Amino acid sequence: LLKHADEQTVVGLAAVLHAAQHERLADEDFTLWGVVAAPCFLGRATLVSAMARFDEEGAWGLSPHFIPHRSQHAVSGTISQVLKIHGPNFGSGGGPGGVTEALLAGAVLLEGDRPPGVWVVVSTWEPELIPDAQGEPTGPTTCHAIALALVPSRSGWQGPRLRVAPRMDGAGRSLTADGGPSVAALAAVLTALAATERPPTPALWRWDASGLLEISRGAAPPIRAEQTGQPTPTALEAKR
């Protein structure tokens, strides 16, 4: 199944499988969950080698697996297939800012009579994989992925919490960074949340001119929440 998959698909899937074993998810049935995946610059190196082969061999030189496994939906589609998930699956983002896009798309799926949970999977190469003319990386790089299991808010929840607020009701609170979180920044926040005894300062990012994304733990002072979910984090790495 993964023979033709991109590295970001493999690492993203591994992150989901790892997170699914977490004790908080032990009783979950994922059949009707959704999957939103935001790989970053998926297929860059493979496209270079595919174009080189196309130039050498013509149309027949392009692998039939290229489009299904390098399009932006490839990660979510593969995860859906492997986990036998029948809820919605789609890709989001694709370049810088993909983490914010995936969270905005994933959180909204939970509203109303929707899937019981959503996997939000974000991945990237760090540093960005820049290929040479043959499609090989020009320097060392590592593929990272984070899988977040989002479920609707539950009373008494003391674990990680995601809030998406459309208005800047958190005025006066300082932003963690300009713009949305990178994969690395999200990993750092989730690691800090897991490691600290006391709830740390919530991480805040803007998602447009006035909307806020907040990741916190426990009973953090709420900004007006239009959508909440509880991420169960895991981060995996794979060396290329």
Place this chain on the structure above:
Amino acid sequence: VKRSTGVWITGVGAVTPLGHRYQAIADNLLAGRSGICKVTSFDVAQHPSQVAAQIDAIPCPSNWNEDDFRRLLRLEQVTHWCCTQALRDAGRWGDRHNVRFGVVLGLGAEWLTLWDADVKRGGQRIFSPQEQTEPLARAVCRRLELSGPAVSVAAACASGNYALSLARRWLELGWVDVCLAGACDAGVSPMGMAGFGNLRALSRRNDAPQAASRPFDRGRDGFVIGEAGAVFVLERAEAARARSAHVYAEVAGCGASSDAHNMVIPSPDPEPAIMAMRRALADARVEPGAVDYINAHATSTPVGDIAETNVLRAVLGDAVRTVPVSSTKSMTGHCLTAAAAIEVLACLAAMERSAVPPTVNLDDPDPECTLCHVPHQARSQPVRVAVSNSFGFGGSNTCLVLKAAS
């Protein structure tokens, strides 16, 4: 969430093989004209499929300098044209700065398409991390000076339905006041045709381009690749009503599911796709018998059209004998990421003109695809509820229900 609020489509921007204005596209669809021809823009001698539905010149939006616009890559041109045109058509150009305007675009392989086109033009973007890292959805926001969130979604041929579904939800939640939503694709390229051709997904009826896309016909042998874009302005009903906007339709219901079977081949089990359709109809509070028109996904592949027929039979029940079904891909080709959005436009045309667009080339209906077809010519009838199915690689099944706005 106030479910009674309703979300309406109030603007359309499009560029397709059948024209680049809504009225012209609607005219051509209802006249049964094909936009498919032999590919001449690049050498296809070695390609198994040599026909496509291509966009000719993409018009330059009036807020762009012509030279600057022509320097954009093709996918960028398609997207900017559609978004700008939709805003103008909706009458929201002048007040776009005063409201929270979101953008949700279906872009299935944005970076691959742009890098490939750039290389063909002698560029080096694919080798340079510093060059052009602004996603297209955000570039649209910046260019149009919109203040809301910008997100791209990708579910292959189902992307457009996901975009409209997400935009509708944002509006219902109050995350945005108005939203541009749609999908664009510029996939008719040497690499695109080779990729789908080597998957054996494309028609090889190279000697008769306009007869090559023949959904539900016994002689179908694959889809015809196409390219297009369609973007819509969505806003809450009360806002549209308050400004006396022209209303195309209500986005009344959305349903989605996944096959979890194969990245390319539709599942032999129709249940997941049935689930998507039933969810959309339930969301819209529409009984199957109340549907006036179904724009089928039907791409003209041997396996896919039969699979969808089975889904339609299960969902419609007895109404399968009376609810008209057509595939406008017989005229537009399969516009890939843009397909669902183009087919929303086809549904809007059906509702506005009270006529169901035909499936052209349906000369000999496949007995395994027995439905209430509309072959060759449009059928005049009121269309108050239209349903559009779009299924995609990655196992995505989506269904959108559009209702005449009341």
